[in-house]
Amino acid sequence: MTLLKVEHLKKEYRGKFKNNTVTALADVNFEVEAGEFIAIMGESGSGKSTLLNCIATLDKPTTGTIMLNDEDLTNLSDKTLASYRRDHLGFVFQDFNLLDTMSVRDNIYLPLVLAKRTKDKSEKLHRLAEQLGIQDLLNKYPYELSGGQMQRVAIGRALITNPDILLGDEPTGALDSKNAAEILSLFRKYNESNQTILMVTHSALAASCAKRVLFIKDGMVFHQIYRGNRNDQEMLITINDATTNLFGGAM
Amino acid sequence: MLYWKLAWQSIVKNKLEYLPFMLAGTAAVALNLVIQLLIYSKGVQTLRASSSVIELLMFGQVVIGLLSVIFLLYTYSFLNKRKQSEFGLFSILGMQKRDLIKISWRQQLINYMIVTVIGLVTGVLFSKLLLLLFIKLVGGNNFQLNIALGAIIFVMIFFALGFMLLLLSDIWVVWRLKTISLLQASQKGEREPKSHWLLFGLGILLLAWGYYISLTVDSPLKAMTMFFLAVIMVVIATYLLFIVASTIVLKTMKGHTNYYYQTDHFITVSNMLFRMRQNATGLASISLLTTMALVVIVTTVSMLVGQQDYVNKQFPRDIIMTNVANKSISENKVKQAAADNDVALSKMYHMEISNPITGYLTSSGHAMPLSGTAVTRADNLSDFLFMTIQQFNQLTNQHCETLAANEVYAYDRQGTFKNNTIKFLNQSYHVKKHLSKIDGVPSMQASMTHSMIIVIPSKTVTDKIGSAFNDLGENKQSISYTNQLLFDIKGSDKQKDKFLKTFKGEQNITVDSKSETMSVLKSFYGGFFFIGLIFSISFIMATGLIIYYKQISEGRSDKKQFDILQKVGMSHSEVKRTVKSQVVWVFGLPIVVAIAHLCFAMPMMIKILQLFGVTVGPVVYTTMGLTIAGVVLIYFGIYLKTSKTYFKQVARKY
Ligand SMILES: Nc1ncnc2c1ncn2[C@@H]1O[C@H](COP(=O)(O)OP(=O)(O)O)[C@@H](O)[C@H]1O
Ligand SMILES: [Mg+2]
Numbered sequence: 001m002t003l004l005k006v007e008h009l010k011k012e013y014r015g016k017f018k019n020n021t022v023t024a025l026a027d028v029n030f031e032v033e034a035g036e037f038i039a040i041m042g043e044s045g046s047g048k049s050t051l052l053n054c055i056a057t058l059d060k061p062t063t064g065t066i067m068l069n070d071e072d073l074t075n076l077s078d079k080t081l082a083s084y085r086r087d088h089l090g091f092v093f094q095d096f097n098l099l100d101t102m103s104v105r106d107n108i109y110l111p112l113v114l115a116k117r118t119k120d121k122s123e124k125l126h127r128l129a130e131q132l133g134i135q136d137l138l139n140k141y142p143y144e145l146s147g148g149q150m151q152r153v154a155i156g157r158a159l160i161t162n163p164d165i166l167l168g169d170e171p172t173g174a175l176d177s178k179n180a181a182e183i184l185s186l187f188r189k190y191n192e193s194n195q196t197i198l199m200v201t202h203s204a205l206a207a208s209c210a211k212r213v214l215f216i217k218d219g220m221v222f223h224q225i226y227r228g229n230r231n232d233q234e235m236l237i238t239i240n241d242a243t244t245n246l247f248g249g250a251m
Numbered sequence: 252m253l254y255w256k257l258a259w260q261s262i263v264k265n266k267l268e269y270l271p272f273m274l275a276g277t278a279a280v281a282l283n284l285v286i287q288l289l290i291y292s293k294g295v296q297t298l299r300a301s302s303s304v305i306e307l308l309m310f311g312q313v314v315i316g317l318l319s320v321i322f323l324l325y326t327y328s329f330l331n332k333r334k335q336s337e338f339g340l341f342s343i344l345g346m347q348k349r350d351l352i353k354i355s356w357r358q359q360l361i362n363y364m365i366v367t368v369i370g371l372v373t374g375v376l377f378s379k380l381l382l383l384l385f386i387k388l389v390g391g392n393n394f395q396l397n398i399a400l401g402a403i404i405f406v407m408i409f410f411a412l413g414f415m416l417l418l419l420s421d422i423w424v425v426w427r428l429k430t431i432s433l434l435q436a437s438q439k440g441e442r443e444p445k446s447h448w449l450l451f452g453l454g455i456l457l458l459a460w461g462y463y464i465s466l467t468v469d470s471p472l473k474a475m476t477m478f479f480l481a482v483i484m485v486v487i488a489t490y491l492l493f494i495v496a497s498t499i500v501l502k503t504m505k506g507h508t509n510y511y512y513q514t515d516h517f518i519t520v521s522n523m524l525f526r527m528r529q530n531a532t533g534l535a536s537i538s539l540l541t542t543m544a545l546v547v548i549v550t551t552v553s554m555l556v557g558q559q560d561y562v563n564k565q566f567p568r569d570i571i572m573t574n575v576a577n578k579s580i581s582e583n584k585v586k587q588a589a590a591d592n593d594v595a596l597s598k599m600y601h602m603e604i605s606n607p608i609t610g611y612l613t614s615s616g617h618a619m620p621l622s623g624t625a626v627t628r629a630d631n632l633s634d635f636l637f638m639t640i641q642q643f644n645q646l647t648n649q650h651c652e653t654l655a656a657n658e659v660y661a662y663d664r665q666g667t668f669k670n671n672t673i674k675f676l677n678q679s680y681h682v683k684k685h686l687s688k689i690d691g692v693p694s695m696q697a698s699m700t701h702s703m704i705i706v707i708p709s710k711t712v713t714d715k716i717g718s719a720f721n722d723l724g725e726n727k728q729s730i731s732y733t734n735q736l737l738f739d740i741k742g743s744d745k746q747k748d749k750f751l752k753t754f755k756g757e758q759n760i761t762v763d764s765k766s767e768t769m770s771v772l773k774s775f776y777g778g779f780f781f782i783g784l785i786f787s788i789s790f791i792m793a794t795g796l797i798i799y800y801k802q803i804s805e806g807r808s809d810k811k812q813f814d815i816l817q818k819v820g821m822s823h824s825e826v827k828r829t830v831k832s833q834v835v836w837v838f839g840l841p842i843v844v845a846i847a848h849l850c851f852a853m854p855m856m857i858k859i860l861q862l863f864g865v866t867v868g869p870v871v872y873t874t875m876g877l878t879i880a881g882v883v884l885i886y887f888g889i890y891l892k893t894s895k896t897y898f899k900q901v902a903r904k905y
Contacts, residue, residue: 056818057905058818058903058905059905060905078823078905079822079823079824081822081905082817082820082821082822082823082825083820083822085818085819085820086819086820086821087820091818091819093818097814097815097818098815099521099812099815099816100525100812101521101522101524101525101812102521106517106521109512109517110517110816110819111819111820113512113513113514113517114514114816114819114820114821114825115820116513116514118512118513121512157819
């Protein structure tokens with residue numbers, strides 16, 4: 001079943017002067033099946049974040065359509081955007097984006113409270129906390145946590161609403177290799193239990209955990225690699241080969 | 252040229268901070284100029300009581316001047332934070348401290364020019380209007396305003412010095428500037444504040460105590476001494492409660508999960524918990540400033556309105572002639588003088604009342620002479636005046652009342668004496684009646700001392716008391732009486748003046764005129780009211796601006812937080828609601844507290860005003876209501892502006 005369908009997506013940023021437009025995305029097309037784990041790779045400035053923000057409804061594309069569950073996200077009114085976001089999408093950011101004024105528990109509850117779906121919030125919380133290994137942190141505040149712990153809390157916050165798709169913008173970008181590996185194995189675990197994941201990264205190691213890798217260049221999807229039955233090691237080598245071919249190994 | 256450009260650009264870029272700062276500066280310049288121009292104006296200088304009015308204005312100038320500088324520094328401190336990061340950036344780009352100071356002084360010069368030019372122009376425009384108001388209030392009739400060069404130069408130099416201070420603070424910032432500090436994370440996590448139940452209890456206790464004192468104080472004299480005690484307790488309580496009670500209340504809210512985990516409460520409560528800690532002292536100060544402004548308005552209005560009443564009580568008739576030698580003033584002679592000067596006299600009557608004697612009055616009603624060694628509390632002191640029953644009957648037109656030799660009527664101006672007997676030396680008198688007033692007796696000058704009028708059967712009573720109370724010397728004297736002649740007068744001002752002058756040289760006779768007393772008091776209380784008005788308006792404006800600044804700078808630091816909230820799915824209208832409820836707390840709390848303070852202070856203020864001869868009537872309550880409404884309105888305006896700006900700062904596009 002096709003969950004997400006991106007067609008002819010184009011995004012231009014208009015500068016202060018008329019002739020000064022930046023084309024971040026020229027013509028992006030791809031589809032995501034339910035249950036997939038996709039990594040999008042590209043050089044810095046290639047438009048990865050722009051693409052993810054458009055899918056996340058945090059930015060509006062110039063032209064093109066983004067269909068999630070047969071609903072066109074580009075047509076959503078400003079009023080329904082926020083509620084759509086919290087009901088169907090989950091995000092994990094590079095810099096965690098946790099609220100300093102709230103405990104870990106409340107940070108995770110946040111989307112439920114915003115969506116007024118607080119009914120059996122504590123069961124959901126405890127199930128997630130156990131899976132993420134953050135049971136002992138619930139009463140702490142974000143500044144008391146390490147980066148890896150914060151990212152786990154952020155994953156908890158993203159998943160507590162059972163989103164259709166989990167979006168990650170360089171989720172391991174600010175972590176050391178050990179913590180990055182832990183986060184990636186969590187992603188993989190959730191994907192195995194059928195969570196669709198779309199992740200943007202410029203790290204081949206991170207991308208090698210995905211089932212499919214899309215390469216983005218000049219504002220377009222240039223190439224893609226299916227994992228098939230490659231193991232992690234083989235996948236990493238394939239990705240590295242592809243990046244050297246595409247980008248001259250400059251990543 | 253580059254430096255000028257950079258200086259100007261930084262002002263434009265930070266206009267959110269600069270505009271209110273310049274507005275405040277302009278208002279300060281205008282206000283100072285207005286007071287200066289009033290001092291120099293012919294209208295004020297030709298007032299009857301010009302010297303005391305000018306003194307009052309000078310006092311106002313000192314206070315307003317000081318406040319202006321403090322306020323300028325305070326509002327600038329918000330700008331300073333912005334500047335710090337900007338300068339940090341410049342220095343990373345390779346600018347030296349010398350260059351930064353070159354930018355700084357240019358900025359201050361620009362600020363100074365804008366603020367003084369606009370301020371002086373508005374000041375001149377407003378001073379005409381305010382002079383009209385002022386002269387009306389103090390009862391003058393010369394509305395001439397001259398734009399004195401001296402006033403303008405004074406204000407320009409004064410503010411030049413003020414901006415010099417700001418430049419010094421800039422230099423201080425540049426001096427201590429380390430580029431490292433720019434790279435440090437601006438927002439460090441803060442621990443959730445703890446609940447301090449002990450301090451909370453202490454705060455409640457002090458507040459209740461302070462309020463209790465005000466509610467239960469019965470004599471004006473006590474009110475005066477207790478007032479400061481009550482004020483100190485309430486001030487301490489306000490700070491304590493703002494600091495600890497806010498945390499306790501918010502934590503309790505947080506404890507009720509059904510309440511806490513609702514969209515509208517969730518964000519507000521958790522934000523406020525952190526916000527209150529940073530803001531508690533600021534908010535407490537704001538509410539005390541507001542209270543002060545309200546108290547100043549209410550008292551000055553009461554005095555302004557009450558003065559008429561006060562003078563009317565002091566002068567049952569237009570003119571009071573007093574013969575201190577206790578000789579009856581010849582009515583014929585006065586009437587002759589009136590006829591000579593073409594003035595008409597009416598409603599004339601004589602009155603004989605003793606000079607006051609001072610003694611101690613014990614709670615059992617024993618009045619004792621002052622003795623040199625005894626040290627007694629001031630609130631035991633009392634003045635006694637005596638009047639015969641015969642005189643009393645004449646005044647009240649009741650010819651039938653009689654008193655036995657050991658009976659008296661007692662009239663206590665403060666209304667605290669309620670005993671059945673009063674004892675002078677060794678002689679007890681039965682108080683047959685407690686009078687609530689005696690018509691036709693001029694009330695005394697406002698004084699701190701308790702005073703009573705005793706209506707006695709005959710002068711033998713006062714003869715017996717003799718001089719025991721008056722002096723501690725050997726010579727026995729009887730208590731002396733004064734004779735007064737009171738009457739209304741009609742005629743032109745000139746004729747009245749001439750008529751009154753004929754008694755100027757007369758031995759032992761003093762003449763007091765109601766209109767003259769009134770005009771002296773009017774210029775005093777009117778000036779007082781004007782200064783009070785300017786004070787309170789500037790207090791309120793200042794506090795409003797302080798809140799605005801606080802919110803704007805918080806909005807900047809909250810930007811990230813609201814960005815996260817919106818990414819996670821908070822809608823614009825929810826952001827708006829959250830911002831509003833946060834801001835409304837910050838604005839609402841101080842004003843609610845200030846109103847509560849004012850209401851509880853009223854009983855005490857009423858007593859103190861009585862001491863100054865002012866009875867508090869409906870006019871004062873109306874003023875109080877209007878003042879509160881005005882303050883609420885001003886704050887509401889600033890609130891709307893603030894929450895709008897705040898929302899604009901934190902709202903995402905999508
Ligand atoms: N808000 C914006 N305004 C103007 N240009 C932007 C904006 N956001 C991104 N860009 C530009 O779009 C291009 C793609 O940026 P981005 O999506 O952030 O790249 P990536 O995440 O792959 O590093 C860049 O050239 C960037 O400068
Ligand atoms: Mg990016």
